[in-house]
Amino acid sequence: MKNRKLVYLVMLIAFSMILSGCAGNSALNNAVSWPGMTEESGTVYVSYTSSVQAVADGKLVWKYPAEPDKGLMFFASPLVEDGKVYAATYQNEVHVLDQKTGALLNKITLGSNKNKILASPAAGEGKLVIPSNDGSIYGFDLNNLTSPVWTTKHPSEIWVQPLIFENKVYIASLDKQIHVLDLESGKILKSQPSNGAVMSDLILSDGKIYFTTLGKDVSVYDPATDEITSLMTAQNEIWASPLIVDDRIIVADMGGNISCVDLTDGKSVWALNATTPDGADYIANPVALDNGNILFIAENGDLLVYDIDGKSVNVRSANGKMMTTPVIVGDSVITAMIPGDALLRAYTFDLKEDWWYAESTATSTENTPEVTETSTK
Amino acid sequence: MWESFVNIFLNVLLYIYKLIGNFGVAIILFTILIKLVIYPLMRKQIKSSTAMMELNKSPEYLEMMEKYKDNKEKLAEEQMKLYKKSGVNPTASCLPTLVQLPIIFALYQAIIAAIVSTPLGMLDLTKRVNPAFLQIGDIFPINPNFLWMNLGQPERLHIPGLSFGIPVLAVLVIISTWMQTKLTAQPAAGGGDQGGSGAMMTGMMNIYMPVLMGFMAYTLASGLSLYFLISNLFTITQYAIEGKLNWKAMKIGKPDFSAFTGSQSPKQTSAPTRTASKSSSAPASSSPAATDAVEEKIDYREFKNKKKPKKKLQQ
Numbered sequence: 206m207k208n209r210k211l212v213y214l215v216m217l218i219a220f221s222m223i224l225s226g227c228a229g230n231s232a233l234n235n236a237v238s239w240p241g242m243t244e245e246s247g248t249v250y251v252s253y254t255s256s257v258q259a260v261a262d263g264k265l266v267w268k269y270p271a272e273p274d275k276g277l278m279f280f281a282s283p284l285v286e287d288g289k290v291y292a293a294t295y296q297n298e299v300h301v302l303d304q305k306t307g308a309l310l311n312k313i314t315l316g317s318n319k320n321k322i323l324a325s326p327a328a329g330e331g332k333l334v335i336p337s338n339d340g341s342i343y344g345f346d347l348n349n350l351t352s353p354v355w356t357t358k359h360p361s362e363i364w365v366q367p368l369i370f371e372n373k374v375y376i377a378s379l380d381k382q383i384h385v386l387d388l389e390s391g392k393i394l395k396s397q398p399s400n401g402a403v404m405s406d407l408i409l410s411d412g413k414i415y416f417t418t419l420g421k422d423v424s425v426y427d428p429a430t431d432e433i434t435s436l437m438t439a440q441n442e443i444w445a446s447p448l449i450v451d452d453r454i455i456v457a458d459m460g461g462n463i464s465c466v467d468l469t470d471g472k473s474v475w476a477l478n479a480t481t482p483d484g485a486d487y488i489a490n491p492v493a494l495d496n497g498n499i500l501f502i503a504e505n506g507d508l509l510v511y512d513i514d515g516k517s518v519n520v521r522s523a524n525g526k527m528m529t530t531p532v533i534v535g536d537s538v539i540t541a542m543i544p545g546d547a548l549l550r551a552y553t554f555d556l557k558e559d560w561w562y563a564e565s566t567a568t569s570t571e572n573t574p575e576v577t578e579t580s581t582k
Numbered sequence: 583m584w585e586s587f588v589n590i591f592l593n594v595l596l597y598i599y600k601l602i603g604n605f606g607v608a609i610i611l612f613t614i615l616i617k618l619v620i621y622p623l624m625r626k627q628i629k630s631s632t633a634m635m636e637l638n639k640s641p642e643y644l645e646m647m648e649k650y651k652d653n654k655e656k657l658a659e660e661q662m663k664l665y666k667k668s669g670v671n672p673t674a675s676c677l678p679t680l681v682q683l684p685i686i687f688a689l690y691q692a693i694i695a696a697i698v699s700t701p702l703g704m705l706d707l708t709k710r711v712n713p714a715f716l717q718i719g720d721i722f723p724i725n726p727n728f729l730w731m732n733l734g735q736p737e738r739l740h741i742p743g744l745s746f747g748i749p750v751l752a753v754l755v756i757i758s759t760w761m762q763t764k765l766t767a768q769p770a771a772g773g774g775d776q777g778g779s780g781a782m783m784t785g786m787m788n789i790y791m792p793v794l795m796g797f798m799a800y801t802l803a804s805g806l807s808l809y810f811l812i813s814n815l816f817t818i819t820q821y822a823i824e825g826k827l828n829w830k831a832m833k834i835g836k837p838d839f840s841a842f843t844g845s846q847s848p849k850q851t852s853a854p855t856r857t858a859s860k861s862s863s864a865p866a867s868s869s870p871a872a873t874d875a876v877e878e879k880i881d882y883r884e885f886k887n888k889k890k891p892k893k894k895l896q897q
Contacts, residue, residue, distance in 0.1 A: 238702045280700075323700065338699075362723065364701060379723040401719040404701070419719035442708065442719050459708065488705065504705075528705070 239488075240541040240548065241282030241325065244532035245304070249539055250290055252279035253548060253564070257292045257300075259307060260549060263560030267307030269300070282366070286328040287347070293322035297337055301350065311350050315343060323362070329369030332388055336363035336376065344374075344391045355391030359384075368407040368414060370428065375414055377403035383416075383426055383433065397433055399424060401442075405490060406530075410449040417443035423456050423466075437466050437473075446490040446530075448499065450513060457487040457501050465515060475515035481507050488528040492538065494554045500538055502527045508540070508556055519556045587684070589710045592692040596711065599696075600721050606728025609693070609805050613812040616689075620681055621820070628824050633670045686809070693805035697726040697734030728808070737804030749800050751807040756796035758814035763788050764831040766821045 240253035248261040257279050259266040269292070270277065278295035285291075289310065290302040296318040301311035313335070315322070320339035327334045332354070333345040340360065343353040361380035368375040373394070374386040379402045385395040401420020408415040414426040419442045424435050441460030448455045453474060457463045461480030466473055479487075485505035492500050494510070498518050501509045506523035525545020531538050537551040537559045551559035594615075599608040617624075637643055643664060650657035665672050698704045704722070711718045731737045731751070738747025767788075799807035821827050 238700050321699070362699075402722055404704070419722055421719060441713075442717075444705075486705065486708070528701075 237278075238280040238323075239526070239528040239543050241280050242529050242532055242539070242541045242549075243282045243285055243325075244534055244539070245285040247534055249532060249534065249549065250283040250285060251541055251549065252281060252283050252292055253541070253543075254278060254280075256564075257283055257290065257302065257307070258548075258564065259290075259304075260562050263549075263551065263562050265562070269302050269307040269309065281322060281325045284326045284328055286333075291326050291328070291333065293324075293326055293335070295321040295323075297322060297339060299326060299335055313345070313350055315339060316341070323364045325366040327367040327369050327374070330372060330388060332369065334367045334369065334374050334388075336367060338362045342367070342374075342376065342386070342391065344388070354389075357386060357391040357393060365403055366406055368409060370409055370414070373428070375407055375426070375428075377407060377416060381418070381420070385428075385431070395431055397426075397431070399433065400435065404444045405446040405488075408446050408449060415447050415449060415454060417445065417447055417456060419443070421458065423447055423454065436468075436471060437464065439464065444486065444488045448491040448493060450493055450499070453513070455491060455499060457491055459486040459488075461485075461487060461503070463501065463511070463515070477511075477515050479503075479509055481505055490530040492531055492533065494538065495533065495536070496554045498554065500531065502531060502540065504528055506542060506545070508552065510554075510556060521552075521556045523550055585710075588688045588691045588695070589712070591685075591688045592695055592710055593712050593715050595689075595692050596696060596716055596721055596724075599724060600716065604728065605696070605724055605726055605733055605805070606731070606808060609728075609733065609808050610812050612689070613809050614816060616685055617813060617816045617820070620685075623681060624817070624820055625824070628821065628826050630671060632826065633668070634672065637664070637668055637670055682813075686806070689809055690802065690806045693803055694734065696724055697732075697803075697805070698724075699734070726805075728804075731804045731808075733805035733808065734803050736801055737799075737807060751804055751811065752796050752799035755799040755807055755810045755814070756792045758811055758818075759795040760788065760792040762814045762817050763791050765818055765827045765829070767828055767831050 237254070240251050242252075243250045248259050248266060250257065250259050252258075255273055255275055255277050256268050256270065258268045276296065277298075279292050280295065281293040283290045283292045285304060288304045290304050290307075292300045292302060294300065297315045297320040298318070299313040299315075299322065300309060301313065302308065303310055315335065315337050316339045320337055322335065322337050324336045326336075328347060331347055333347050333350070335343045335345070336359075337343065340358055342357045342359055342363070344355040344357075345353050359376075359378060361378040361382070363376060363378050365377045369388060372388045374388050374391075376384045376386065377399065378384065381399050381402050383397050383399050383403075384393055386393055399416070399418055399420075400422035401418030403416050403418055405417065407426075412428065414428065415423070415436075416426070417423050417439075421439045421442055422435055423437045423439065423443065424433050426433050436454060437456070439456060439458035440462045441458040443456060443458045445457050449468075452468045453465050454468055455463065455465045457479070461478060461484070462476065463479050464473060464476045479501065481503050483505055485503040485507065487501060488504050489502040491502075494500055498510050498512050501511070503509070504526055506525050506527050508519075508521050508523065508527075509517065510519040512518055523540065523542060523545065525542030525547070527540055527542050529541040531540045533539075534551070536553060538554065539549055539551045541549055546563065547561040548564045549562040551561070553559055591612075595608055595612050598611050598615075599605050602608050602611065643661075646660050646664065647657070650660055662672075695703075695707060695710060698707050707722070708718050726732050726734045730739050737749060737751040739750045740747045795810055799810055818827070
């Protein structure tokens with residue numbers, strides 16, 4: 206009888222543990238993201254999981270924090286401004302680091318650490334703007350980070366880096382709105398609906414702001430007239446930002462359809478289908494290479510180079526998932542991946558491997574690249 | 583395979599959300615939909631339990647119990663023969679419970695998958711949504727708020743002045759689970775030892791199930807707690823419609839274990855057992871006077887440990 210009682214008890218506990226196990230997995234899925242990456246003066250700053258690392262030419266320059274801190278998670282692309290690196294965390298903080306050494310200079314804590322900062326902070330015209338999903342947007346004076354100059358409450362989450370232009374802040378929120386805030390006061394000057402949630406960066410080109418939406422729409426916001434104009438509708442949802450090259454806008458939707466539209470007359474220049482065999486999404490923004498070609502990266506790690514007329518130039522695959530927008534450093538294009546055999550991989554413009562960098566598992570210290578040297582060239 | 587199963591739930595849940603525009607109401611409607619789908623199974627369970635109860639009180643069954651009381655293997659064999667002859671499936675009542683387990687797991691994963699809080703979660707959601715069925719751009723972002731709850735987080739009601747949140751939904755889940763367990767308690771199938779273990783199992787369920795469900799409601803996403811609550815209320819309503827609610831079991835401090843005593847009656851040996859009154863064709867609950875009289879003689883502890891009644895008899 207006692208055995209039977211024990212069996213019932215074990216069954217109930219097992220049921221509870223299985224369900225709790227589901228919670229754990231889901232929480233994990235919701236807790237991680239892909240690396241955030243920024244380039245400045247030949248150095249790549251990459252934030253991923255519990256650290257921010259500065260990598261130059263495949264070698265680690267510094268790593269922050271020096272000792273692993275599992276209580277911190279960095280995923281938003283670091284902002285580099287005036288010799289400082291601003292790294293936002295999933296703990297609602299922004300760590301201000303010395304650009305050269307990675308030493309912690311300041312720490313901005315925003316409300317409860319249960320909230321996250323998903324989007325990169327933005328800096329410009331003497332101000333630092335931080336969107337938090339605690340329901341607020343914070344405006345700081347770049348010379349005084351002790352307390353915000355203004356705080357603007359916002360009902361929806363912001364996943365996209367704000368854009369500062371002509372003393373205004375442009376923000377795309379998940380509730381399908383484009384907001385214009387006064388940079389000095391944080392006051393919302395205008396809010397307009399967008400046709401779907403904006404998932405990637407707002408692109409400023411020639412005084413206009415271009416963006417794509419999950420509602421399959423490619424639109425432009427004209428700050429001069431405060432009007433949003435739809436430029437085209439894609440076949441599928443769009444995550445990646447558009448690329449503006451001369452008078453053309455190039456867009457890759459999540460289904461692998463790539464379109465090029467002439468901005469002067471709105472007509473399609475070319476369109477192609479770059480669907481991968483496994484139907485991978487296009488999440489990373491396309492980038493223009495210095496040789497005039499365009500690089501597209503599919504989520505499955507496929508790299509595709511097309512010329513400006515839509516002709517395929519090069520294709521290769523990387524061993525890992527790629528959702529991070531690549532950066533250009535000299536004659537190399539640097540990609541970040543998860544989970545792969547390397548954190549960063551650099552390729553030449555014709556997609557030959559240049560160098561790779563794998564995050565060291567060894568304990569590192571600030572500004573001691575010789576300790577964590579793990580790259581090859 | 584499993585992910586496809588979860589995705590079906592996810593798509594249906596999101597489709598309801600698209601129609602209603604409220605994720606909490608979508609979960610409630612989805613729960614009702616699930617319960618309606620398994621309604622035939624539940625009805626079969628109720629009927630099966632009733633048939634078992636009637637069979638356990640039949641003279642043929644009581645005679646068999648007495649005849650093979652010292653040979654449990656033979657008794658089990660004869661019981662199965664009798665069940666087969668009477669067209670009763672003793673395991674039928676387990677099926678709806680088993681069916682609900684994967685539903686609970688799938689619903690939980692669907693809720694968590696729907697309420698995304700990071701880009702990676704969103705990317706995962708776009709892959710799970712069937713584009714022929716739903717356009718993710720139309721429904722994203724999903725508003726997880728319902729009343730005072732965030733359905734993707736454990737529920738707490740924060741009252742000004744209190745430094746802690748009150749887990750209202752967890753309390754409601756505990757109460758409704760306890761009520762459901764008590765109100766829908768059916769007589770244990772089988773006799774002799776099996777009846778005792780059935781009683782013991784029911785007694786344990788009365789204690790452990792509300793605690794377990796309450797613990798899960800306290801720690802897991804409140805969307806799942808909402809499912810538990812609505813599911814419990816629906817089950818109670820269903821039993822009420824079928825006229826099978828055991829209201830007597832709700833007496834606090836004086837539990838009605840008449841349902842379990844059918845297995846004891848064949849012994850017909852001493853005070854703690856029910857005797858002639860049990861062999862009447864009317865259900866125990868329909869004869870309050872007889873039941874009450876018997877209840878006074880029954881020591882609850884004897885169902886916890888079957889050796890105890892003997893001690894009581896010796897006194």
